[in-house]
Amino acid sequence: MxxxxxxxxxxxxxxxxxxxxxxxxxxxxxxxxxxxxxxxxxxxxxxxxxxxxxxxxxxxxxxxxxxxxxxxxxxxxxxxxxxxxxxxxxxxxxxxxxxxxxxxxxxxxxxxxxxxxxxxxxxxxxxxxxxxxxxxxxxxxxxxLPLERFRPAGLARLRLVYRDGRGALRRVLVECTQRGFAVLEVNVERERLPDDSDRGRDERHDRGEGSGRRGEGNAVVTLVLEGPGSVPDLTAILSELPDVVGVTVGSDHGDDSE
Known part of the structure; x- marks a missing residue:
């Protein structure tokens, strides 16, 4: 055995x-x-x-x-x-x-x-x-918990998707500075993702019905901000701006990301 x-x-x-x-x-x-x-x-x-x-x-x-x-x-x-x-x-x-x-x-x-x-x-x-x-x-x-109230001023990273060529980035920067944030870094990436209006302009251009601005699509900008302002409030304001497609927040405070 x-x-x-x-x-x-x-x-x-x-x-x-x-x-x-x-x-x-x-x-x-x-x-x-x-x-x-x-x-x-x-x-x-x-x-x-x-x-x-x-x-x-x-x-x-x-x-x-x-x-x-x-x-x-x-x-x-x-x-x-x-x-x-x-x-x-x-x-x-x-x-x-x-x-x-x-x-x-x-x-x-x-x-x-x-x-x-x-x-x-x-x-x-x-x-x-x-x-x-x-x-x-x-x-x-x-x-x-209202953590934003007690959090010291630091860096915040915003990623925005907006329609290129319509002045959206300029309005975003104005809102950031007016709400107490200093823009430390701006990184713009253009994506050729035309929306329905862009396709309509391309079709009209192909038919000879107007010049249009071909190649216009979405752009992605990453902003590094510093200031005592409220990041959630700023995000809410930016998301309501014309031609802003989406806003996401990535904090540089070292939060615990899953």
């Missing part, structure tokens, strides 16, 4: 199952929010971390007595390895950092799996509950 080595009993299987359930709960929350790392990624990270912990506890019991080893070194390597996965989830898109929260959640999931594999089931459950308290509770609390 095959004899199992120590560390391969029902207790260890239960610890792996606990890591699977807890990490799957965390991954389900990420998946429902359509994040880059979802249910499968977080579940595999949690179970893998738990298995590494079990290996570090029981996998070296048959090593020769003259060989010295430190089980905690495996745990340290788990932390280093998860850093590579988290780094792959963070990316920069149009000067905005994305994926920071998801990378942090993967790191926490690995810690939950390590706690479950180490037999610290109460800590694993508590940290899983803390994760949901943070992502749901703190997000709701942040939306209720």
């Amino acid at each position: 095959l004899e199992l080595s120590p560390g391969q009993g029902l207790v260890q299987i239960g610890e792996l199952l606990l890591a699977l359930v807890l990490s799957a709960c965390i991954g389900l929350e990420r998946g429902l929010r359509n994040k880059s790392a979802g249910l499968r990624t977080h579940t595999l990270v949690g179970v893998g971390a738990a298995l590494f912990m079990l290996v570090s506890k029981y996998g070296f019991q048959h090593a020769p007595g003259h060989v010295s080893f430190d089980p905690s070194r495996v745990a340290a390597q788990i932390v280093s390895g998860i850093g590579f996965i988290g780094g792959g989830l963070i990316f920069v898109r149009r000067d905005a950092v994305r994926g920071l929260t998801t990378a942090a959640v993967v790191w926490v999931t690995a810690a939950v799996g390590m706690a479950a594999g180490g037999g610290l089931w109460l800590l694993a459950v508590a940290v899983t509950g803390a994760h949901f308290a943070v992502v749901y509770g703190l997000s709701a609390l942040t939306r209720r």
